[in-house]
Structure formats: C-alpha cells, structure tokens
Amino acid sequence: MAYHTRACCGDFAIIADIFMTEMDQDSINKLPGQWFDDSSKLQQSFAKLYNSPEISDLIIHVGKKSYYAHRLFLALASDVFKVMLTSSKWKDSRQEEIRLEEPYSESVFGEFLQYMYTGHIYITTSSAIPLLMLADKYNVLNLKEACQSFMMKSFVNPARQNHVLSWYQYSRRCAQHTKLESFCFTFIQNNMDIIIDSPDWAILEKETLLSILKSSDLIITSEFRLYNAVEQWLLNPSNVKNIRQNLREILPHVRFPMMLPEQLITIENRKVVVDNWFLYMEHLMKAYRFHAVSQTARQKVEFKEDGEEYTHRNYTDSEHxxxxxxxxxxxxxxxxxxxxxxxxxxxxxxxxxxxxxxxxxxxxxxxxxxxxxLTEFGNxxxxxxxxxxxxxxxxxxxxxxxxxxxxxxxxxxxxxxxxxxxxxxxxxxxxxxxxxxxxxxxxxxxxxxxxxxxxxxxxxxxxxxxxxxxx
The missing domain is CATH 2.60.210.10 (Apoptosis, Tumor Necrosis Factor Receptor Associated Protein 2; Chain A)
Structure with missing residues (x-):
C-alpha cells in the first residue's frame, strides 16, 4: 500500500512517496529500532495544568475556593463529570464557571481535583472518608479503590487518630461498600476499648450506636466501661437535647445485670440517672434482683433470663x-x-x-x-x-x-x-x-x-x- 505525504515550507513544496508493506505489529517490532518512553514527562506536563489558567476552559467554585480546570481531564477521569460538562441536557455544560456543593468534602476538593490530573494522592485517616465521598459522587473508580484499600489497612491507630467508626457509619449507608462495612464492624467488635476512646464516638449517629450495642460479640473490659461510654454519648451537646427519647431507645440494649452491684450503685447516684429515674428504674431493679437471688432460686421461681440484657458479652475484666x-x-x-x-x-x-x-x-x-x-517399617x-x-x-x-x-x-x-x-x-x-x-x-x-x-x-x-x- 502506498502513502503520500506533502510537507510545505514557505514557497517550497516537498513531495515524498513513502511505500510501506502492510505488516502486523509483531513484525514491525522485529525491525531494528528502539522504544522511547516519555510517559513520565507527559505526566509532569499534565500535572502542571492542575489549577492553572493555561488553556483552562472551566472554573469550579467550591466553598470559598476557586479552581481552574479543563473539561477534557475531568471527563476522562469521571463519567459523571463527562455527562455534566458535555451533555446538552445539563446547564453546566454551557457554563464557563460552575459551583459545586461539597459541604463534607470541601477541605479535600483540591486534592481530589489534582488526582484527576496526576493519578497521585496522599490519603490520611482524616481525609479518607471525604475523598471517598467525592469518588463515590463523581464515580472516580480508581480513587474509590485506593480509599477503601487504605482504610482496610489502617484500622490500627492510636485512639485519638482512629476513625473506624466514621468509616463504618459511612459504608453502612452505602450499599456499594459492603466489604468495607464488614471489615470495620469486625474491628469495632473486637476492639471496643480502642473504639470508645476515639474522637468519633461522641458524634456517632444513634442508629450506628444501637447496631453496636445490640451485639453480644463485643470484646470489651466490662459492661460498666461500655455504659460509661454510652453515658458520654448521651451527654454530648448534640445529643443531650433529646436525652429522654435517646434513653428510651438505648437503655434496653445496656446489659445492667452484667454489672457488679457496686457499679450499679455508682450509676444510680449520677445526675443523669436521678433526673431520669423513671426511665432507669426498671432496668436497675432487674439488675439488683439478678444479683440478689441465687441461680437455684431463680430457676424455682422461673426467673426469666432469656433476654438480651442477661447475655454476657466478651468481657476481659477478671471480675467477670x-x-x-x-x-x-x-x-x-x-x-x-x-x-x-x-x-x-x-x-x-x-x-x-x-x-x-x-x-x-x-x-x-x-x-x-x-x-x-509410623515409619515405613512400622516403628x-x-x-x-x-x-x-x-x-x-x-x-x-x-x-x-x-x-x-x-x-x-x-x-x-x-x-x-x-x-x-x-x-x-x-x-x-x-x-x-x-x-x-x-x-x-x-x-x-x-x-x-x-x-x-x-x-x-x-x-x-x-x-x-x-x-x-x-x-
């Protein structure tokens, strides 16, 4: 097959006929030659375009910050951005400036945007969820995988840096992150003494707290320690305004009979209990009866112990x-x-x-x-x-x-x-x-x-x- 090319320079025209025989790629690779890989330089060139006005065709406003962007890069990285910025059905496709509402991920949006230009990102225990929320929203698949992989390898951190509760809470809401949800809940169950000291405990959603309290497989020092953490949650400013409704829903899942009598007395004298005695009374009375009557006597009077509150968790304190x-x-x-x-x-x-x-x-x-x-000789x-x-x-x-x-x-x-x-x-x-x-x-x-x-x-x-x- 013959190919003709024409190159012009000023008033001169050079016509060259190039004849090539049709060859498959394997045959071409066998010809004398050398591969050149400039992908890293190309990647560096792309990286320089991040938040650069150079050939920018879009400005994105997020919160109080603005970013120069390029529709091509966004469309290649995200099919959601591709539809938003290229489909005539979307108003944003015709705008030179757009505003995105990202209240939970505003602080990491710049890193998210930069990832679409470079493929590089630094994920921390604090930034993992905000980044995953953006990756989910805009369907950036590789970043989704990166965030989940990081989280499943980063459960073990000192309590004050541990955010497994937030990870569990988010993945629980998203049906697509079932594996992450399972990993998080397993770590929570097995390490409750770490979890209740984490910064996310006090701001936990009530539904998530209830899902944890219903488990009999929690490994924790004692029920008393668990209750103290629950009380801390109840008295958090964001929860205390609904304290009576919260107590009605939460107290049935606290296993008061599994606490020692001296611990029950300590709880009974606290202000939150005194102020809400009518809600605590039944649970504490059941616990005192359980500790006052022997097993033999309880069986004779058909004392019902088949409820959740009479079931041991995995307590590690020697007193249990x-x-x-x-x-x-x-x-x-x-x-x-x-x-x-x-x-x-x-x-x-x-x-x-x-x-x-x-x-x-x-x-x-x-x-x-x-x-x-036996040996082969029967020994x-x-x-x-x-x-x-x-x-x-x-x-x-x-x-x-x-x-x-x-x-x-x-x-x-x-x-x-x-x-x-x-x-x-x-x-x-x-x-x-x-x-x-x-x-x-x-x-x-x-x-x-x-x-x-x-x-x-x-x-x-x-x-x-x-x-x-x-x-």
Missing part, C-alpha cells in the same frame, strides 16, 4: 470471671511444647453465684502439635506438625452449651489490639472435648516482623461464657 489470658514469653527461642493448666470460669454473671465455678483443663500447643505416626514416632492447637475439657460432667472465643493479640503502630478472633458454640452435653486446630499459620508467628509477637511474647485471650442459663 469469663476470660483467661495466655501469655507465652520468649516465643521464638522455645522448642515445640505443650502449655497446660486448670482454669475456672463463672457459672453466671450474678454476684450471689460467685462461688459457683466451671473448671476446665486447658491445653495449648503454640508451636504446633505432635501426633503419633512408632511423634510427628511435629504446624497445627497451632487449643483443647478444652471440662473437669466434671457438663450438659450445657458455651460460647468459646479465642482472641489473639497483635501489635501495630506501637499499640496492642485484637488482630484475629475465632468464635465457636460448643455443646458439652453432646461432645465433651472441644478442640480447635490451625488457630493461625506458623509462618505468621515465625516471620521476623510478626504482628502477633510483642517483645517476643504471644498473647491469647480465651473467653468461655454460657450461651444461655444453665439447665
């Missing part, structure tokens, strides 16, 4: 008697071994039943369990496996079902947190021994930068709580 902490020091220096001990857990949450205990035989193989094996020996295993046997006959929670501590950003949780419901009336293998992979513990070890120590919290009142 449901949590045992296993601490394996000098982990990396130890040979495979068996950690074993006898432990006790409370039969109920009632103070009058404190002397009643369940007793257990605990066995833990933190470096993998050995199991019997018996012990085979070392990588199965990190925990076994639990009741000392005595049990006919009850228990919730067994194994919470493994991790460390990141100079703080301890619950990194992984295994939860099981086991009926010891059906099967007497509880055994779980593969609590985690050995390489997660033996790696030089293992997030499960702090000062070469492995910490595991074992929580054993009744699923329902004893039969």
């Amino acid at each position: 008697g449901v949590c045992t902490t296993i601490n394996i020091e000098n982990y990396s220096k130890r040979k495979p071994f068996e950690y074993s001990c006898h432990i006790e857990t409370a039969k109920t949450g009632s103070s009058v039943d404190r002397d009643g205990k369940h007793r257990w035989d605990l066995q833990f193989w933190p470096k993998g369990q050995q199991k019997p094996a 018996a020996y012990l085979l070392q496996t990588d199965n990190v295993t925990l076994a639990l046997d009741p000392l005595g006959r049990l006919e009850e079902a228990f919730k067994i929670v194994i919470a493994i501590q991790g460390r990141q950003n100079d703080m301890n947190y619950i990194k992984k949780v295994h939860q099981y419901t086991h009926d010891f009336g059906v099967k007497m021994m509880f055994r779980i293998r593969d609590l985690f992979c050995m390489h997660e513990l033996t790696a030089g930068d293992s997030q499960y070890l702090h000062n070469d120590a492995l910490t595991v919290k074992l929580i054993i709580r009744p699923c329902k009142p004893s039969r």
Whole structure:
C-alpha cells in the first residue's frame, strides 16, 4: 500500500512517496529500532495544568475556593463529570464557571481535583472518608479503590487518630461498600476499648450506636466501661437535647445485670440517672434482683433470663470471671511444647453465684502439635506438625452449651489490639472435648516482623461464657 505525504515550507513544496508493506505489529517490532518512553514527562506536563489558567476552559467554585480546570481531564477521569460538562441536557455544560456543593468534602476538593490530573494522592485517616465521598459522587473508580484499600489497612491507630467508626457509619449507608462495612464492624467488635476512646464516638449517629450495642460479640473490659461510654454519648451537646427519647431507645440494649452491684450503685447516684429515674428504674431493679437471688432460686421461681440484657458479652475484666489470658514469653527461642493448666470460669454473671465455678483443663500447643505416626517399617514416632492447637475439657460432667472465643493479640503502630478472633458454640452435653486446630499459620508467628509477637511474647485471650442459663 502506498502513502503520500506533502510537507510545505514557505514557497517550497516537498513531495515524498513513502511505500510501506502492510505488516502486523509483531513484525514491525522485529525491525531494528528502539522504544522511547516519555510517559513520565507527559505526566509532569499534565500535572502542571492542575489549577492553572493555561488553556483552562472551566472554573469550579467550591466553598470559598476557586479552581481552574479543563473539561477534557475531568471527563476522562469521571463519567459523571463527562455527562455534566458535555451533555446538552445539563446547564453546566454551557457554563464557563460552575459551583459545586461539597459541604463534607470541601477541605479535600483540591486534592481530589489534582488526582484527576496526576493519578497521585496522599490519603490520611482524616481525609479518607471525604475523598471517598467525592469518588463515590463523581464515580472516580480508581480513587474509590485506593480509599477503601487504605482504610482496610489502617484500622490500627492510636485512639485519638482512629476513625473506624466514621468509616463504618459511612459504608453502612452505602450499599456499594459492603466489604468495607464488614471489615470495620469486625474491628469495632473486637476492639471496643480502642473504639470508645476515639474522637468519633461522641458524634456517632444513634442508629450506628444501637447496631453496636445490640451485639453480644463485643470484646470489651466490662459492661460498666461500655455504659460509661454510652453515658458520654448521651451527654454530648448534640445529643443531650433529646436525652429522654435517646434513653428510651438505648437503655434496653445496656446489659445492667452484667454489672457488679457496686457499679450499679455508682450509676444510680449520677445526675443523669436521678433526673431520669423513671426511665432507669426498671432496668436497675432487674439488675439488683439478678444479683440478689441465687441461680437455684431463680430457676424455682422461673426467673426469666432469656433476654438480651442477661447475655454476657466478651468481657476481659477478671471480675467477670469469663476470660483467661495466655501469655507465652520468649516465643521464638522455645522448642515445640505443650502449655497446660486448670482454669475456672463463672457459672453466671450474678454476684450471689460467685462461688459457683466451671473448671476446665486447658491445653495449648503454640508451636504446633505432635501426633503419633509410623515409619515405613512400622516403628512408632511423634510427628511435629504446624497445627497451632487449643483443647478444652471440662473437669466434671457438663450438659450445657458455651460460647468459646479465642482472641489473639497483635501489635501495630506501637499499640496492642485484637488482630484475629475465632468464635465457636460448643455443646458439652453432646461432645465433651472441644478442640480447635490451625488457630493461625506458623509462618505468621515465625516471620521476623510478626504482628502477633510483642517483645517476643504471644498473647491469647480465651473467653468461655454460657450461651444461655444453665439447665
């Protein structure tokens, strides 16, 4: 095939006939030549156009700030902007200046706009949600993925820098962020002691607070600590004006019977309780009765304990008697071994039943369990496996079902947190021994930068709580 080109320079015309044989791309690549990559220089040129009046064909006003923009860049990055700025059906497509209302993302709009020119952005725990809101609104797909990826890797931060609650609250509203919502709620449940000290707790929406309080799987020091955080929320200036309506909705989900009597008395004397005694009275009276009457007596009078308020959460305070902490020091220096001990857990949450205990035989193989094996000649020996295993046997006959929670501590950003949780419901009336293998992979513990070890120590919290009142 022949191609003709004509180049003109002043009064001179040069006509050159260029003949090329049709070739596929692979054949062309085999010809002597060299690839040149100027993409980085081109990217730098594009970056210089951000907020530059040079060949700008649009001015965007957001709040008190104005930005020079280029329709082409915005349309390429966002199909929403493409419709807004090119479709004749939109008034903005004919305007040289437009105003965008971004009340929650005004402070980061410049970074958002710059991203559409450069593909680069610095995301922080504070800017993640405002940026994700813009990425959602204008459907900037790559930025959506970047924000979510950052958030799912940034749950572990000191309480004052932790914004997981806001992330959960936003993702809960947006059906498209179900994975992020699930990740956030799991972290919240497993690390409530961190969460209630975060700056977002006091400004939490009531619906989000209720969704948390309804969970029996919260890992927290005590119900008393949780209530104190709830009271802090109630007395926040933005919530206190509706305090009675808020109390009506929230108090049924506070588990007063799971508090100690001395803690109940402390609460009873507070001003918010005195001023709203008619709303607190029933809940506190139920709690006092629970602590005053023994389990045997409660069963005789058919005391109803099947409500949410009589269900243990995963309390780690020793006073609740449901949590045992296993601490394996000098982990990396130890040979495979068996950690074993006898432990006790409370039969109920009632103070009058404190002397009643369940007793257990605990066995833990933190470096993998050995199991019997035979050589090819039939000789018996012990085979070392990588199965990190925990076994639990009741000392005595049990006919009850228990919730067994194994919470493994991790460390990141100079703080301890619950990194992984295994939860099981086991009926010891059906099967007497509880055994779980593969609590985690050995390489997660033996790696030089293992997030499960702090000062070469492995910490595991074992929580054993009744699923329902004893039969």
